[in-house]
């Protein structure tokens with residue numbers, strides 16, 4: 189594969205992505221550290237992800253943008269361990285995450301990472317309470333039932349979801365309700381890292397603005413990576429990264445709808 193090694197200038201570009209982010213952030217511990225990360229779905233095409241270096245500090249809320257097909261969801265899947273790097277390393281919360289076994293990664297994810305998927309991924313035939321409590325079960329922490337019920341009530345309140353909704357089946361909810369339940373599920377275990385994939389694409393502008401205010405509020409001190417192709421969302425975030433800066437070899441890969449032949453792309 190002739191597109192593996194990119195020049196090192198991209199490294200400094202990545203670090204510069206944080207722009208005028210304050211010195212205070214630099215003093216915080218690192219939440220995400222990516223080094224020489226490459227990922228292919230199939231070896232016949234250029235890597236979908238090719239990132240020399242990327243760091244996110246604890247507590248940062250990062251807006252990650254890029255066109256459809258640029259690899260945003262793939263990167264998030266690598267960060268939460270549902271995909272494994274083809275090469276390179278991902279460290280999360282100072283742990284060598286990509287070196288863990290599948291089982292260790294599942295456990296780490298359940299305890300430390302809250303994920304809001306692009307399609308929410310609620311289990312349709314379970315109630316809202318069962319969907320959220322499944323996340324508590326998989327984290328298998330020592331938090332008591334009373335404490336986790338209290339946390340759930342607090343989250344529902346913050347997310348402006350009536351407690352009646354707890355008994356509804358997930359597939360009986362509106363899109364907006366599903367989004368908020370997905371966030372409640374992602375936050376129920378107080379994750380240090382919150383990964384949110386394109387959650388606003390089905391919302392109108394007003395609903396999107398109130399959703400973002402809520403999300404920023406409930407995310408609090410968690411580190412958050414928020415993915416969207418909608419640049420209008422940038423204003424909610426103090427750090428912006430684009431897939432073309434992070435993963436420059438993606439410039440070889442045509443986004444959906446582009447008909448250029450693959451041989452040319454890799455020339």
Ligand SMILES: Nc1ncnc2c1ncn2[C@@H]1O[C@H](COP(=O)(O)OP(=O)(O)OP(=O)(O)O)[C@@H](O)[C@H]1O
Pocket residue numbers: 229230236254255256257258259260261262263306386417
């Ligand atoms: N399971 C898969 N097997 C093979 N190729 C895949 C798979 N999933 C995604 N891809 C390809 O990887 C590329 C990146 O896909 P990805 O879903 O990460 O993009 P994205 O930036 O999240 O796009 P969108 O904005 O539409 O959600 C695309 O070219 C896609 O076709």
Ligand SMILES: [Mg+2]
Pocket residue numbers: 260261262306385386
């Ligand atoms: Mg996606």
